[in-house]
Amino acid sequence: MDDRLKKQLDFALEIDKEKNIFRQTHLSGHGRNENDAEHAWHMAIMAYLLREYANEEVDIAKVMLMCLIHDIVEIDAGDTYAYDSVGLTTQKAREDAAKERIYSLLPEDQKAELIALFDEFEAYETPEARFAHSMDNLQPIMLNNSNGGADWREHGVSAEKVYARQSKTRLGSEKLFEVVDGIIRENIRKGNLTE
Amino acid sequence: MDDRLKKQLDFALEIDKEKNIFRQTHLSGHGRNENDAEHAWHMAIMAYLLREYANEEVDIAKVMLMCLIHDIVEIDAGDTYAYDSVGLTTQKAREDAAKERIYSLLPEDQKAELIALFDEFEAYETPEARFAHSMDNLQPIMLNNSNGGADWREHGVSAEKVYARQSKTRLGSEKLFEVVDGIIRENIRKGNLTE
Numbered sequence: 229m230d231d232r233l234k235k236q237l238d239f240a241l242e243i244d245k246e247k248n249i250f251r252q253t254h255l256s257g258h259g260r261n262e263n264d265a266e267h268a269w270h271m272a273i274m275a276y277l278l279r280e281y282a283n284e285e286v287d288i289a290k291v292m293l294m295c296l297i298h299d300i301v302e303i304d305a306g307d308t309y310a311y312d313s314v315g316l317t318t319q320k321a322r323e324d325a326a327k328e329r330i331y332s333l334l335p336e337d338q339k340a341e342l343i344a345l346f347d348e349f350e351a352y353e354t355p356e357a358r359f360a361h362s363m364d365n366l367q368p369i370m371l372n373n374s375n376g377g378a379d380w381r382e383h384g385v386s387a388e389k390v391y392a393r394q395s396k397t398r399l400g401s402e403k404l405f406e407v408v409d410g411i412i413r414e415n416i417r418k419g420n421l422t423e
Numbered sequence: 424m425d426d427r428l429k430k431q432l433d434f435a436l437e438i439d440k441e442k443n444i445f446r447q448t449h450l451s452g453h454g455r456n457e458n459d460a461e462h463a464w465h466m467a468i469m470a471y472l473l474r475e476y477a478n479e480e481v482d483i484a485k486v487m488l489m490c491l492i493h494d495i496v497e498i499d500a501g502d503t504y505a506y507d508s509v510g511l512t513t514q515k516a517r518e519d520a521a522k523e524r525i526y527s528l529l530p531e532d533q534k535a536e537l538i539a540l541f542d543e544f545e546a547y548e549t550p551e552a553r554f555a556h557s558m559d560n561l562q563p564i565m566l567n568n569s570n571g572g573a574d575w576r577e578h579g580v581s582a583e584k585v586y587a588r589q590s591k592t593r594l595g596s597e598k599l600f601e602v603v604d605g606i607i608r609e610n611i612r613k614g615n616l617t618e
Contacts, residue, residue, distance in 0.1 A: 229601075240468070248450070248454065259443065263461070266464070269464035270435075276488060281428070338472060
């Protein structure tokens with residue numbers, strides 16, 4: 229087997245480990261914790277189906293690929309819960325080291341391409357990055373809402389913190405932010421989020 | 424919320440159930456059984472990274488979407504193991520009923536689009552369908568090989584049956600069929616596949 233193909237297959241096998249990185253979000257039906265690969269799969273399909281609500285025109289193939297790869301760094305860096313203020317301070321350094329190690333398994337051109345795509349996602353500066361982030365926010369709030377806000381209750385999360393995160397959903401889609409806003413208001417009313 | 428968006432979100436929540444459909448394949452590192460959502464995520468990324476090996480030019484966005492949605496019907500129909508000869512006789516009828524129920528949650532245009540994409544995948548007639556099937560075959564054999572062929576040993580699978588299935592990998596990619604062929608030969612030699 230030539231070196232290029234071997235590298236691509238080594239990377240393909242390595243990312244299998246993303247299925248063992250578990251998040252704070254639980255599956256619908258009061259299921260188990262969700263893992264990063266499932267979350268990414270769900271986001272990519274949602275991005276495709278909801279692309280008409282993006283604020284700006286997006287290259288949907290690019291958004292989908294961004295969704296699929298955005299958590300690969302967590303194989304080494306672990307999942308950082310959106311409301312874990314301590315973990316958030318070291319997240320960038322942990323993810324930078326992970327990015328270098330994992331994407332270096334690929335041939336140089338594909339390493340450069342996927343790192344650029346991940347960096348674009350992180351930077352929030354393009355329509356694709358903004359819409360992918362809207363999915364990253366909408367997907368777990370949808371699951372959590374289907375479970376009666378159980379993930380928020382478990383961590384005593386405040387409405388203010390959820391709004392701080394979800395304000396960025398608005399950058400990708402005003403329409404989907406309305407959905408999120410409705411979910412947050414309902415969960416405040418029900419006492420699932422502290423005020 | 425308008426009816427169209429409500430339908431799209433109802434579908435998005437419904438497909439969360441795909442994360443509970445477990446396959447015979449085990450994760451690398453002798454891990455637990457893999458589920459359909461993880462398998463689809465893995466296939467979509469592999470399709471993107473390995474697209475240069477497709478026998479024919481493919482619309483890679485279409486291939487990726489095909490990979491992502493190809494097992495949604497299994498939410499109702501369950502996973503049918505590639506070497507379960509009894510289950511295979513009823514697979515089509517079970518999947519047709521599932522397809523109608525699940526995709527009917529979507530607005531009509533998106534229902535029609537995703538059913539057409541699923542049917543195209545099943546029909547093996549386009550370059551995209553053939554390459555997506557190559558991924559559907561390569562991804563589990565890669566994991567199983569990483570675990571010393573344990574899934575084959577558990578089910579007493581013969582090399583003949585693996586070749587019958589993997590012969591279709593060749594329709595999508597001669598180059599990746601060479602990889603698969605090498606894996607099968609090695610596992611025959613090691614006694615993980617019966618001759």
